[in-house]
Amino acid sequence: MARKQLIWNKQDECMTDSKKEALQLERLQKLVARVYDKVPFYKESFDKAGVKPSDIQSMKDISKLPFTTKNDLAANYPFGMFAVPMKEVVRIHSSSGTTGKPKVAGYTRNDIKMWAETTARTLVCGNTTADDVVQNAYGYGLFTGGLGMHYGAENIGAAVVPISGGNTKRQLLVMQDFGTTKLCSTPSYCLFLSEAIREEGLEGKLKLNCAFLGAEPWTRELREQIEKNLTIDAIDIYGLTEVIGPGVSSDCLEKTGLHIFDDYFYPEIIDPVTEEPLPYGETGELVFTTLTKEAFPVIRYRTRDISRLMPGECACGRTHVRMARLTGRTDDMLIVRGVNVYPSQIEALLVQIPGVEPHYQILVDRKGAMDTLEIWVEVSENVFSDEIKNLEKLEKKIARDMESSLLIGVKMKLVEPKSIQRSEGKAVRIIDRRTVYDKE
Numbered sequence: 001m002a003r004k005q006l007i008w009n010k011q012d013e014c015m016t017d018s019k020k021e022a023l024q025l026e027r028l029q030k031l032v033a034r035v036y037d038k039v040p041f042y043k044e045s046f047d048k049a050g051v052k053p054s055d056i057q058s059m060k061d062i063s064k065l066p067f068t069t070k071n072d073l074a075a076n077y078p079f080g081m082f083a084v085p086m087k088e089v090v091r092i093h094s095s096s097g098t099t100g101k102p103k104v105a106g107y108t109r110n111d112i113k114m115w116a117e118t119t120a121r122t123l124v125c126g127n128t129t130a131d132d133v134v135q136n137a138y139g140y141g142l143f144t145g146g147l148g149m150h151y152g153a154e155n156i157g158a159a160v161v162p163i164s165g166g167n168t169k170r171q172l173l174v175m176q177d178f179g180t181t182k183l184c185s186t187p188s189y190c191l192f193l194s195e196a197i198r199e200e201g202l203e204g205k206l207k208l209n210c211a212f213l214g215a216e217p218w219t220r221e222l223r224e225q226i227e228k229n230l231t232i233d234a235i236d237i238y239g240l241t242e243v244i245g246p247g248v249s250s251d252c253l254e255k256t257g258l259h260i261f262d263d264y265f266y267p268e269i270i271d272p273v274t275e276e277p278l279p280y281g282e283t284g285e286l287v288f289t290t291l292t293k294e295a296f297p298v299i300r301y302r303t304r305d306i307s308r309l310m311p312g313e314c315a316c317g318r319t320h321v322r323m324a325r326l327t328g329r330t331d332d333m334l335i336v337r338g339v340n341v342y343p344s345q346i347e348a349l350l351v352q353i354p355g356v357e358p359h360y361q362i363l364v365d366r367k368g369a370m371d372t373l374e375i376w377v378e379v380s381e382n383v384f385s386d387e388i389k390n391l392e393k394l395e396k397k398i399a400r401d402m403e404s405s406l407l408i409g410v411k412m413k414l415v416e417p418k419s420i421q422r423s424e425g426k427a428v429r430i431i432d433r434r435t436v437y438d439k440e
């Protein structure tokens, strides 16, 4: 219904199941043949699994293909997974990997065009039109959030304000003076902004009506709080660097599951232990195949994100398969202020520091709307008995090194030997006091 009033109303976004499956199959067959030919990693892994591109005769046959994991990306760092020569790559983004090596995503001109379409669809899910002023508070840079949403908003013809994250005073100034109607940010930053808006007495004086929030887990309660604080719709948007960035799936205003743009990103749910595909409705690990990506296609990429797929048409009229909001991850990746942090990255840095013992604890908490990250690590007797000022100097130096590797502010605390509780089984490295996922 509301959809018909939108400028962005491409026919090919809404299709019958049979038309969609035919399109997906045609794209999958081309993709599989191409990666087999162009990416040595895929040739080797298909050969090992005994599968040939010609074996893909229906979408069900996708389960014959082997999975791709973050370890495969690390082993082929930085450009080994690319399926085009570098002269065709026009953009590179990246996000944290498990150790020192980030995950690297390349895009051709066509990939950027497709991405600008799926992020436009995302924004249209919240009724964005050419009349809107979109304040984009996702970080611009290697992170996909800023530029990803930027191109989508421009594609619709909205006026984008590329303000990036932080500088809350300026965010509020822009919001008032430029008449921002749509906001793109992480949910935690949006909550922070909503509190600043209240403190400044700006409630009811802004034109903001919708926010596109993602890049980190958040609960239904947080959504309700944001919607109440700002009297807006808060739309959950999902994506990951390895698949494209934002623009993989999005809530619409019905808020009954995120529409996966499945003409470009084919979703599956698998049992993370047996690796068997699970039927619609069952909860498991999300797996994506990028059906048309040229520079950095992924086949059956294991996201580690936990969700379930929901078939059936949405009341908004869109026909995509929907996914439930995420309920967790199958690995230990933390997302702190929108930044992905793997404990293994922290450990890899700590073991390199002389006098630092490999006993550590990572404490994540939320103070007001802000996540905090603190690392406690034991140091040798020698280091600990040094003068306080030397200890503080060392803490600051390690914090700086951590910050430049993790790309996020960290508070370091050096503690005396044997003060971190030993565990008899698996070490308890992470204490996360936040509630970030819904309890199902």
Ligand code: DLL
Pocket (backbone or CB within 6 Å): 095, 138, 144, 145, 213, 214, 215, 216, 217, 218, 236, 237, 238, 239, 240, 241, 242, 245, 246, 247, 303, 305, 326, 329, 335, 340
């Ligand atoms: O966070 C892309 C993005 C940017 C999505 C802006 C939405 C908005 P990465 O930095 O690679 O990419 O992090 C991807 O973040 O695997 C999820 O675990 C988590 N994540 C992303 N969106 C959501 C969401 C971007 N809506 C990782 N809810 C993913 C919960 C999310 N977790």
